[in-house]
Amino acid sequence: MSIISEYKKKTKKSAKLFTQSSKLHVNGVSHNIRFYEPYPFVVKKSAGKNLTDVDDNKYTDFWMGHWSLILGHGPKNVKDSLKKQIEKSWMYGTVNEQTIKLSEIISKAVPVAEKIRYVTSGTEATMYAVRLARSVTGRKIIAKIDGGWHGYTSDLLKSVNWPFSESESSGIVNEEKIISIPYNDLEESLKILKKISKDLAGVIIEPVLGGGGCIPATKEYLKGIQEFTQKNESLFILDEIVTGFRFRFGCLYPTMKLDPDIVTLGKIVGGGMAIGVMCGKKEIMQFADTTGKKKSERSYVGGGTFSANPASMVTGHSTLSELKSNNAIYSKLNNLGDLARKNLRKVFGENVVITGKGSLFMTHFVQNGITEITNSTHVAKCDSSMLQKYHFKMIAHDGIFFLPGKLGAISYAHSKEDIKKMVKASENFLNSN
Ligand SMILES: Cc1ncc(COP(=O)(O)O)c(C=O)c1O
Incomplete structure (x- = not known):
């Protein structure tokens, strides 16, 4: 089954609701970047590190409310x-x-x-x-x-x-x-x-x-x-x-x-x-x-x-x-960010440059002779469609949410296991391409 079919199969209620949303809102959204093809899933609730959509799919969230939710969703x-x-x-x-x-x-x-x-x-x-x-x-x-x-x-x-x-x-x-x-x-x-x-x-x-x-x-x-x-x-x-x-x-x-x-x-x-x-x-x-x-x-x-x-x-x-x-928060966040960057580099090797700092990280699929990323011109020369594919595959197949094309943010609600799961999904993506 194609990855798009896999996504459509598990997000039927989202598809219906998004059609309704598109009738009411330009592009179906109120913030341009929230739209992605074929349609974004519609969220019903969130807690800790997770988003749950209207079809009851759970996603480990690395978008974290436009990177605003440093303590996770709904901390006590x-x-x-x-x-x-x-x-x-x-x-x-x-x-x-x-x-x-x-x-x-x-x-x-x-x-x-x-x-x-x-x-x-x-x-x-x-x-x-x-x-x-x-x-x-x-x-x-x-x-x-x-x-x-x-x-x-x-x-x-x-x-x-x-x-x-x-x-x-x-x-x-x-x-x-x-x-x-x-x-x-x-x-x-x-x-x-x-x-x-x-x-x-x-x-x-x-x-x-x-x-x-x-x-x-x-x-x-x-x-x-x-x-x-x-x-x-x-x-x-x-x-x-x-x-x-x-x-x-x-x-x-x-x-x-x-x-x-x-x-x-x-x-x-x-x-x-x-x-x-x-x-x-x-x-x-x-x-x-x-x-x-x-x-x-x-x-x-x-x-x-x-x-x-x-x-x-x-x-x-x-x-x-x-x-x-709680002093432990920043050391945990920064360590998890280091872990993500280190392991993503290990998995992808020379295919990518991983940028970021602390609990923020981003994967760039390099091409056109780009070997380092120090400005947005370098980013523009990378393979953005591969990045979209990578993020979309994790949404459709692995229950992991990055807003397609955007950087990932780790919250205090995430654990080492979440990073390992995301790295494993990245490895699977590489092997399937
Ligand atoms: C660096 C920076 N400045 C300003 C803004 C705009 O903030 P808002 O979306 O709350 O208007 C953003 C949003 O992502 C941002 O990343």
């Missing part, structure tokens, strides 16, 4: 905190103590978070970061990375997918105000930045490219870009929406002795509920202060009906509390 302490909050209600639309509690824990763990603003998505957080950088500097251009992903904000919807020179979408204006630099290539990046230095408001970078291929930036690269922005009086913005609290309790940037002006957070800090965070140095965040400032002086950031809603604040707080109180 987070669930309990949410239940308690729900008893008191879940939407106030006013100042609340739950927000203060979350901010206390974030500001201690993230030194640059002298002032914080909450939103309900990473997209909004990076949108505000861009506006703030432009307000603070009085300049217009923002530099981003080829392959950098900061959400769907129009301001940063450029040079995301190969070929980076093509517009990502119709309907975007002022694209010339976003320029793009090559990841991990300091010399070339500085050349580009120097040309637009006079109007450069800021540079936004992920310290590990997430959507762009799970690729860590080198310390030298980030330091070099930071040095340039400081000399040029532009802002250095680190997007730690994926990396914040992923590898250690706090952000990645202090481990490289970096000093960003603004940091954006999301995903993990919401504990599985909607969140985005923009935080930064006091003197910069002060531009968002609306009290007593003229319109022309302020940066108008800070809205959102659901911003700092108590439900997201308590799930974020209980997640970070657990991460803080």
Whole structure:
């Protein structure tokens, strides 16, 4: 039986529901990347490391809610905190103590978070970061990375997918105000930045490219870009929406002795509920202060009906509390990530490059003479259809879920056995090809 037939046979209810979903939603989905051929399975429930679909198939999940669920699906302490909050209600639309509690824990763990603003998505957080950088500097251009992903904000919807020179979408204006630099290539990046230095408001970078291929930036690269922005009086913005609290309790940037002006957070800090965070140095965040400032002086950031809603604040707080109180979590996660990378390399040999850091990892089927992956151009030259096939086979045949084509994230709910099962499935895939 073909792998597609195998999938269709076990996901009949999903097929029916997805047909209905397609009548109601564009492409049947509400986030573009959630669609894959022939149709995505429809989830009924999740717990720990598992997703269960409407046909009662169980999948060991390596997508983990867009990499947000570091403790797994529905961990007890987070669930309990949410239940308690729900008893008191879940939407106030006013100042609340739950927000203060979350901010206390974030500001201690993230030194640059002298002032914080909450939103309900990473997209909004990076949108505000861009506006703030432009307000603070009085300049217009923002530099981003080829392959950098900061959400769907129009301001940063450029040079995301190969070929980076093509517009990502119709309907975007002022694209010339976003320029793009090559990841991990300091010399070339500085050349580009120097040309637009006079109007450069800021540079936004992920310290590990997430959507762009799970690729860590080198310390030298980030330091070099930071040095340039400081000399040029532009802002250095680190997007730690994926990396914040992923590898250690706090952000990645202090481990490289970096000093960003603004940091954006999301995903993990919401504990599985909607969140985005923009935080930064006091003197910069002060531009968002609306009290007593003229319109022309302020940066108008800070809205959102659901911003700092108590439900997201308590799930974020209980997640970070657990991460803080249990030292074993990060060592377990990082060790499992090492185990996955080591064994996948052993299985696939020269056919692949495995990238990643800590509990994030990604398999790239190399071709076209690519032997290392240090930027998204390298990723674009790899065999993406093989990656889709590999991930799909694991969904259809092995009860393992990676969102096809995306990096894998390990949670505290995973075990060595789960990694071994995934490695075994990878070996079977290789042997069947
Ligand atoms: C680095 C990075 N920034 C921003 C975003 C956007 O966050 P959201 O999907 O919550 O809008 C993402 C989402 O994956 C991301 O990976």
